[in-house]
Amino acid sequence: MILDWLQNMGKSSLNFFRKIGQFSLFLFHLLSGLNYLFFRPRLLIKEIYSVGVLSLLIIIFSGLFVGMVLSLLGYVTLVDFGAEGSLGVLVSLSLVRELGPVLTALLFSGRAGSALTAEIGLMKATEQLASMEMMAVDPMKRIIAPRFIAGIFSLPILTAIFILVGIYSSFLVGSLWLGVDEGSFWSQMQSKVEFQHDLVNGFIKSFVFGIVVTGIAVFQGYTATPTSAGVSEATTRSVVHSALAILGLDFILTSIMFGL
Amino acid sequence: MPNALIHITDLYFSRANREIFSGINLEIPKGKITAIMGPSGTGKTTLLRLMGGQLIPDRGDIIIEEHSIPSLNNKALYKIRQRMGMLFQSGALLTDLNVFENIAFPIREHYDFPETMIRDLVLMKLEIVGLRGAYRLMPSELSGGMARRVALARAIVLDPVLMMYDEPFTGLDPITLGTIVTLIKDLNQALGMTSVVVSHDVKEILSIADHVFILAEGVVAASGSPDELKASDSEWVQQFLHGLPDGPVPFHYPAPDYLQSLRDMTP
Amino acid sequence: MRLSKKTEIMVGIFVLLGAISVILLALNVSNLSNFSAEKTYQIKAYFDNIGGLRTRAKVSMSGVKIGRVSHITYHPERGQAEVTLTLNPKFKLSTDTQASIYTAGLLGEQYISLEPGAEDDVLTTGNIITLTQSAMVLEEIIGKVMVNLTSK
Numbered sequence: 001m002i003l004d005w006l007q008n009m010g011k012s013s014l015n016f017f018r019k020i021g022q023f024s025l026f027l028f029h030l031l032s033g034l035n036y037l038f039f040r041p042r043l044l045i046k047e048i049y050s051v052g053v054l055s056l057l058i059i060i061f062s063g064l065f066v067g068m069v070l071s072l073l074g075y076v077t078l079v080d081f082g083a084e085g086s087l088g089v090l091v092s093l094s095l096v097r098e099l100g101p102v103l104t105a106l107l108f109s110g111r112a113g114s115a116l117t118a119e120i121g122l123m124k125a126t127e128q129l130a131s132m133e134m135m136a137v138d139p140m141k142r143i144i145a146p147r148f149i150a151g152i153f154s155l156p157i158l159t160a161i162f163i164l165v166g167i168y169s170s171f172l173v174g175s176l177w178l179g180v181d182e183g184s185f186w187s188q189m190q191s192k193v194e195f196q197h198d199l200v201n202g203f204i205k206s207f208v209f210g211i212v213v214t215g216i217a218v219f220q221g222y223t224a225t226p227t228s229a230g231v232s233e234a235t236t237r238s239v240v241h242s243a244l245a246i247l248g249l250d251f252i253l254t255s256i257m258f259g260l
Numbered sequence: 261m262p263n264a265l266i267h268i269t270d271l272y273f274s275r276a277n278r279e280i281f282s283g284i285n286l287e288i289p290k291g292k293i294t295a296i297m298g299p300s301g302t303g304k305t306t307l308l309r310l311m312g313g314q315l316i317p318d319r320g321d322i323i324i325e326e327h328s329i330p331s332l333n334n335k336a337l338y339k340i341r342q343r344m345g346m347l348f349q350s351g352a353l354l355t356d357l358n359v360f361e362n363i364a365f366p367i368r369e370h371y372d373f374p375e376t377m378i379r380d381l382v383l384m385k386l387e388i389v390g391l392r393g394a395y396r397l398m399p400s401e402l403s404g405g406m407a408r409r410v411a412l413a414r415a416i417v418l419d420p421v422l423m424m425y426d427e428p429f430t431g432l433d434p435i436t437l438g439t440i441v442t443l444i445k446d447l448n449q450a451l452g453m454t455s456v457v458v459s460h461d462v463k464e465i466l467s468i469a470d471h472v473f474i475l476a477e478g479v480v481a482a483s484g485s486p487d488e489l490k491a492s493d494s495e496w497v498q499q500f501l502h503g504l505p506d507g508p509v510p511f512h513y514p515a516p517d518y519l520q521s522l523r524d525m526t527p
Numbered sequence: 528m529r530l531s532k533k534t535e536i537m538v539g540i541f542v543l544l545g546a547i548s549v550i551l552l553a554l555n556v557s558n559l560s561n562f563s564a565e566k567t568y569q570i571k572a573y574f575d576n577i578g579g580l581r582t583r584a585k586v587s588m589s590g591v592k593i594g595r596v597s598h599i600t601y602h603p604e605r606g607q608a609e610v611t612l613t614l615n616p617k618f619k620l621s622t623d624t625q626a627s628i629y630t631a632g633l634l635g636e637q638y639i640s641l642e643p644g645a646e647d648d649v650l651t652t653g654n655i656i657t658l659t660q661s662a663m664v665l666e667e668i669i670g671k672v673m674v675n676l677t678s679k
Contacts, residue, residue, distance in 0.1 A: 045534065045535060045538050046534060048538050048541065048542075049534045049537055049538050049541075052538070052541050053537045053538060053540075053541045056541065056544075092556050096552070096556070096557075123355075126350055126352060126355070127348045127349075127350050127352035128352050128353075128354055128355070130309075130314065130348070130352065131346065131348050131352035131411075132354075133312075133314055133341070134312050134314070134341060134344065134345075134346040135341070135365070135366045135369070135414075136338045136339070136341035136342040136366075136369075136370065137365075137366070137369045138334075138338065142369070154541075156545070157541065157542065157544070157545030157548075158545075160545050160548035160549045160552060161544055161545065161548045163548070163552060163556075164548040164551055164552055164556075167552075167556060186555070189556055190555075190556065190557065191585075191592070193556050193557040194557055194583070195553055195557040197583065198557060199552055199553060199556075199557050203549075
């Protein structure tokens with residue numbers, strides 16, 4: 001019994017380390033092929049379109065609703081202390097530091113990450129990647145690298161848009177519906193939100209999430225078992241691993257950046 | 261064999277603890293059509309993958325034009341692959357590009373040709389496979405036979421020295437099958453390339469091949485010209501060529517005694 | 528590799544939207560417009576007790592924000608807390624400026640308030656504010672009141 005359990009433990013931890021090793025080798029291979037993109041910027045533009053531009057709608061709508069909900073929620077608590085003027089501070093700090101980077105990354109992994117995994121997995125299953133290799137075109141450079149860079153590039157942009165939309169929608173709900181003073185909303189926000197401490201750190205988070213989410217997505221696609229069941233499993237894994245990695249990393253980054 | 265393009269010596273390969281090749285020796289003559297045959301699961305496709313450098317053998321060597329494929333680094337391997345063409349069983353067309361762009365893909369990737377030259381090259385190859393009228397279609401709009409012909413046009417667009425066909429006759433209607441057989445033969449003669457055809461369709465293969473290797477149980481079981489093989493007195497070769505259900509190759513996968521299994525096996 | 532014009536334009540708009548968002552966030556939401564990229568100068572002040580003062584607390588003069596607390600440490604030789612103030616060079620302080628730690632509102636956070644002196648010389652980087660008043664600690668005040676009440 002205990003021996004079995006120990007054996008399972010050992011097996012799964014060995015598996016885990018093997019996956020990590022595989023992943024780092026994959027990243028290394030990926031990074032070594034990046035110079036190719038300098039000669040083919042159009043590849044990147046196409047991928048930014050499918051990864052970034054097509055995610056815009058869901059990001060804008062989510063930002064809209066998250067901002068409005070934060071406004072309502074914050075108002076109820078703050079009004080008890082007569083501090084509803086701090087609504088702007090509450091909303092903007094939570095969006096800039098946490099909700100913006102984290103929610104955008106989660107939505108992004110569901111919208112774009114899963115699509116990347118499925119696309120690459122299917123290309124593998126239909127031998128498109130193998131045929132490319134035989135045509136002397138490295139799929140790592142031609143297929144994986146543009147998607148990876150497009151993801152890293154798009155996520156911070158989407159995060160900025162999400163935060164901005166969220167803050168403005170919460171302002172609209174706060175000032176038009178709840179009657180929070182417009183001046184104190186903005187002035188308190190501006191005196192509390194710092195460019196370097198809050199905004200820059202928020203974007204660093206979003207950049208890290210971009211690497212992790214897109215990295216996991218393309219890795220899962222590239223290593224998927226080339227069958228329909230294998231691709232569907234890889235897609236699920238891509239979203240689950242991304243979500244766990246985002247939340248775990250967010251805790252670590254938050255405690256480094258804003259702890260104390 | 262003099263004038264051989266590919267030398268394979270003492271090749272060992274295993275995957276997932278199963279030995280696929282245990283000491284294969286064969287030579288593929290230049291400018292001829294060589295067929296590699298064998299029952300399913302003998303690793304015919306694996307052999308093509310090994311020749312293309314997509315898999316690394318456990319032991320042994322594959323030499324193509326004085327280059328030892330398994331020991332080439334990535335860069336040299338990609339360079340030599342530019343001179344190879346491979347027709348995949350599924351066609352493996354890039355689904356987000358139309359027929360024209362699929363065929364233009366290798367040209368665009370490797371050369372900086374002007375657009376008019378690319379157009380001429382692509383239309384020329386499409387004309388050969390008889391699909392010039394279909395250049396605008398997307399891969400999803402093609403039938404299986406058309407997709408394979410487009411893939412063939414793509415594989416030969418850079419005029420490879422070595423052309424590999426992976427099961428080119430599987431799953432085609434009789435007319436398309438005839439077209440593909442003729443195409444393989446004509447291409448070989450017109451462009452003078454060395455062709456390696458992996459297949460288990462005996463009739464079609466024997467009609468076009470110059471030399472045949474039959475693989476079984478990890479080794480070359482028989483080889484020779486089609487006529488030599490037909491005249492062979494080996495029971496095994498006869499069973500394979502005529503598709504007899506039972507013979508030296510048993511109908512049953514190795515299993516314990518039937519009655520015994522019925523009594524003992526718990527599902 | 529052909530790309531439709533629409534794709535390229537959409538990507539252009541996307542990047543532009545991102546840039547606009549970052550600029551708006553920087554200028555409208557954060558305090559980048561106040562000061563940050565500008566030059567600053569640092570002076571030090573020593574307090575017996577800084578109470579709940581934190582780094583990045585506000586430094587104000589007559590209620591106008593002129594800088595921030597950038598560093599807090601304990602100075603063992605003096606036995607006092609050493610507070611570094613990062614100030615906007617637009618505001619010149621005379622050498623006899625007085626620094627006090629106040630609380631914003633009853634439950635608000637603590638900040639440093641500076642009161643200008645009369646000297647002509649001004650403080651520059653590395654100088655020390657000598658006149659300081661420590662934070663009011665609620666327990667101390669209550670303690671004093673209790674002593675006063677019981678001694679009557």
